[in-house]
Amino acid sequence: MNNTTEEVGEFTQIFNALMSLMRKFIFRVLRVGPIPTNISFIMDGNRRFAKKRNLEGIDAGHRAGFISVKYILQYCKEIGVPYVTLYAFGMDNFKRGPEEVKCLMDLMLEKVELTIDQALTGNMNGVRIIFAGDLNSLNERFRAATQKLMELTEENRDLIVVVCVAYSTSQEIVHSVRESCLRKTKFRDDPVVLDVSDLEDCMYTSAVPDPDLVIRTGGGDRLSNFMTWQTSRSLLHRTEALWPELGLWHLVWAILKFQRMQDYLQKKKKLE
Amino acid sequence: MLSLRVPTPTSFHLRRLHPRDIERRDCFISYSPSFVNRGVRLGIRSSSSGVAFTPAEEEETLPEELQPELMPKHVAIIMDGNGRWAKNQGLQPWDGHRAGVEALKEIVELSGKWGIQVLTVFAFSTDNWIRPRIEIDFLFSLFERSLKTEFQKLAKNNVRISIIGDSSKLPKSLLRLINEVEEVTKHNTRLQLIVAVGYSGKYDVLQACRGIAQRVKDGEIDVDEIDERLIEQELETNCTDFPYPDLLIRTSGELRVSNFLLWQLAYTELFFAQELWPDFGRSGYIEALMSFQQRQRRFGGRKS
Numbered sequence: 001m002n003n004t005t006e007e008v009g010e011f012t013q014i015f016n017a018l019m020s021l022m023r024k025f026i027f028r029v030l031r032v033g034p035i036p037t038n039i040s041f042i043m044d045g046n047r048r049f050a051k052k053r054n055l056e057g058i059d060a061g062h063r064a065g066f067i068s069v070k071y072i073l074q075y076c077k078e079i080g081v082p083y084v085t086l087y088a089f090g091m092d093n094f095k096r097g098p099e100e101v102k103c104l105m106d107l108m109l110e111k112v113e114l115t116i117d118q119a120l121t122g123n124m125n126g127v128r129i130i131f132a133g134d135l136n137s138l139n140e141r142f143r144a145a146t147q148k149l150m151e152l153t154e155e156n157r158d159l160i161v162v163v164c165v166a167y168s169t170s171q172e173i174v175h176s177v178r179e180s181c182l183r184k185t186k187f188r189d190d191p192v193v194l195d196v197s198d199l200e201d202c203m204y205t206s207a208v209p210d211p212d213l214v215i216r217t218g219g220g221d222r223l224s225n226f227m228t229w230q231t232s233r234s235l236l237h238r239t240e241a242l243w244p245e246l247g248l249w250h251l252v253w254a255i256l257k258f259q260r261m262q263d264y265l266q267k268k269k270k271l272e
Numbered sequence: 273m274l275s276l277r278v279p280t281p282t283s284f285h286l287r288r289l290h291p292r293d294i295e296r297r298d299c300f301i302s303y304s305p306s307f308v309n310r311g312v313r314l315g316i317r318s319s320s321s322g323v324a325f326t327p328a329e330e331e332e333t334l335p336e337e338l339q340p341e342l343m344p345k346h347v348a349i350i351m352d353g354n355g356r357w358a359k360n361q362g363l364q365p366w367d368g369h370r371a372g373v374e375a376l377k378e379i380v381e382l383s384g385k386w387g388i389q390v391l392t393v394f395a396f397s398t399d400n401w402i403r404p405r406i407e408i409d410f411l412f413s414l415f416e417r418s419l420k421t422e423f424q425k426l427a428k429n430n431v432r433i434s435i436i437g438d439s440s441k442l443p444k445s446l447l448r449l450i451n452e453v454e455e456v457t458k459h460n461t462r463l464q465l466i467v468a469v470g471y472s473g474k475y476d477v478l479q480a481c482r483g484i485a486q487r488v489k490d491g492e493i494d495v496d497e498i499d500e501r502l503i504e505q506e507l508e509t510n511c512t513d514f515p516y517p518d519l520l521i522r523t524s525g526e527l528r529v530s531n532f533l534l535w536q537l538a539y540t541e542l543f544f545a546q547e548l549w550p551d552f553g554r555s556g557y558i559e560a561l562m563s564f565q566q567r568q569r570r571f572g573g574r575k576s
Contacts, residue, residue, distance in 0.1 A: 092572025170500045170538060177481045177503070181488045181495050194485040196478055223529075224572065225538035232473055232531040236542065261527070 023248065027079045030252060033259035036212035039076060040085035040234075042226055043069070044218030045242030052242070058103045064244035066111055073127070075251055077159045083208050084161050087226045091134065091168035105142060108165065112145045119152040126158030132204035133167035134175065162208055168225040176202035205230060213258045215251075217243040235261050334386055335558055342565040344518030346390040347383065348540070350532055351376065353524030353548030360548075366410050371550035373418050382557055384429060384463040390514050391465050394532045398438065398472040415469070416446050423453050430462035436508040437471030464512055471508070473534025480506035480535075509536055516540065519564045523549045523556070539571050 043065055050061030057063075069086065076084050088108065094101060118124055131146040138146070146165070179202035180194055200206060210230040214223075219240040223231065237254045239246070334340050351372055358368030376393060383391045396411060419433075426433060435450045442450075483506045487493050493502075509515035517533065517540045525546045529537065543560045545552060 090572055095571075095573040168538075170503070170535060173477060173481070173535070174498055174500055174503060177484055178495050178498050180481075181485050181498070184485065184489070193489060194478070194482045196474065199478065199481060221542045221544075221567075222540060223537060223542075228529075228534050228537055229474065229477070232529055232534055234528060236527045236529070 023075070023078060026248075026252060030079060030255055033256075034262050035080055036255065036258055037081070038083035038085060038209050038211040039081055039213045039215065039254075040087070040211035040227060040231065041072065041243075042087045042214065042216040042218075042220075042224060043243040044216060044220055044224075046244060048218065049242040049244045058100055059107045061244065062104060062107055066107075068244045068246055071248075072246065072251065073159065073161060075248055077125070077127070079251075079255070082160065083211075084159065085132075085164065085205070085208070085211055085227070086161065087164050087167070087224075089133075089165045089167070090225060091137075091166055091171050092225060094137075094166075105139065109142045109145060112142070112149055116145065116149050116152060119149065124153055124156055126156045128153045128156040128160045130160065130162045130207060131165055132162050133165045134171055135166065137166045160208060162205060164204075164226070167204065169228045170225060172204055173199070173229065175204070176200075203229070210234065213237060213254060215239065215246075215254050217241055217246050337558060337562050338386070339565055340387065343387050343561070344564055345388065346392070346512075346514040346517045346519075347388050348392040348394070348517035348520045348533055348537075349379065350394045350520070350522040350530065351549040352522060352526055354550060356524060357548040357550045365407060366414070368550065369411060369414055373414060375550050375552055377422065378553060379557060380426070380431070380463070380465055382554060384431060386561075389463065390512050390517075391463060392468060392509075392517060392533070393466070394468050394471070396437070396469045396471070397531060398470060398475055399531065401441070401470075412443055412446055416443075416449060419449055419453060423456075426465070427457050427460065430460045432457045432460040432464045434464060434466045434511045435469055436466055436476075436511065437469045438475060439470060441470060466509070466512065468532070472531040473529075473537075474531055476508050476533075477503070477535050479508070503535070507535060509533075519543060519560065521545060521557075521560045523547055523552050539569070541567050541569065 046061035046065040048061070049055075049064055050057075053064075055061065055064070073084060089104060093104075115124075115129065129149050131150060135143050135146060176199045177194075180198045183198075183202075184193070205227065211227065211234045214227075214231050214234050214236050216222075216236070216238045219238065221238050223236075235258050237257055239250055239254075241247075241250055334343075354368035354372040355365050356368075357371060358365050361367070380391060395415065401408070423433075433453050435454065439447055439450070480503050484493070484498055484502060488495055488498070504510070504515065507515065516536050516538070520529070520533070520537060520540045521543045522529075523545045525544065527544055529542075533540075541564050543563050545556050545560060547556050
């Protein structure tokens, strides 16, 4: 009995090592072309996935979604994408049933606290987490946890992940205008009322560059009030696959598409 | 559920139409399926047969593939691909733009007939200012000429024209014409055609925010009073009752929004067509509208 478990363990290890080698090869080929600086993911389709697989529980689909997040972040890190943005929870998602909202919040809190433990034991692998959104609308415990995680991972540089929680572009712009006005009242003599840089400096996502590539799962073809300011020139890629089904090949395909479009973009820029 | 949409006819009489008789339905009716099965329809005709052109006869029925109750209220279009079309045909870029204007005329006509209430088109972006001067001058003179020739027809068809965008760099003659056109058509109700010239989504949001910041500086409003509705009222799309497009169509296969209508696109369904703009036409439009009608829109919430 012991032998079989050891063998199984060894087999899994060999398999994982082979997979990792294969990925390294694929990503090396991918890196011949341009890699997006910031990929943003609209993670749609968790609940449909749970229904499809007959999973029990309101948050079953979202738990599956979290597993997907871990894999995708790992692949992005291996490819060498510097920034990743995730649309976790939008301001308009508060419109969902209170039970589902509470479930989601609890799940996110659980995962954040798990990640805090990871960070405390030094297992973050150089990943920095930033939370973007109206964090004041979250409950006290969640807000405190997000602050702590941001502080703990501040020095990491290998992969910067922006998690958008309680986020929507319209709310972000309102927030930016308010902040700018408050800042400007300190400098009453400033003749310039408001500039683009004023707005952008006050945005939640000001620390990271604009996404080059937006990947939306779940088959929908819309932006859902997610970073419409920052993605005005990004390549919008959608896939029918639900978020928990998103795998290596979807990501590779999206990046290849990005690389193909880049050629055309460069030509267009040269013409102009 | 029976609803009747009827243009003001010159003369009319009611008659029962047998389904076999209907070669050409003369007015737009939406009906429930059971009503159709009974094979009886109420029709209103503007006059007896033979008269060539009356306002009622312009009402084209919706193609079978489209459902009237699911038509979008506001459609936005990025008319991309004129240059490439001209190149493919071995023509000059200005021929491409001329073909683009013809395509636009067709789409405007169809939108009016099919009950779309607002049509916004992206004619000229702030990014296009880097194009060669000769092309820009041609584009503006083409716009001016098209507006002059089409203006009367559009006004007669009850179309309201609005222009949005940074008009400070436009030639004076065009500006005068635009003001005149907007003034004359401002009470029209059938279709509102919004042409975005010198427009960019970021510019629109910025000018709205500037207006608000100025009002805060002047003490007119408090910082805490700034909310989404206030910004919405300050945007250039405040010229319409439906500032949020239901559907955005971009031709020529490019998969981006390119700084068009930023704030307003929050929940807009996007449709990317492979054809170049001059080739888009009726069939492309039907395809886009069919795709729209099949989509489930949740606006962040949940269905069921």
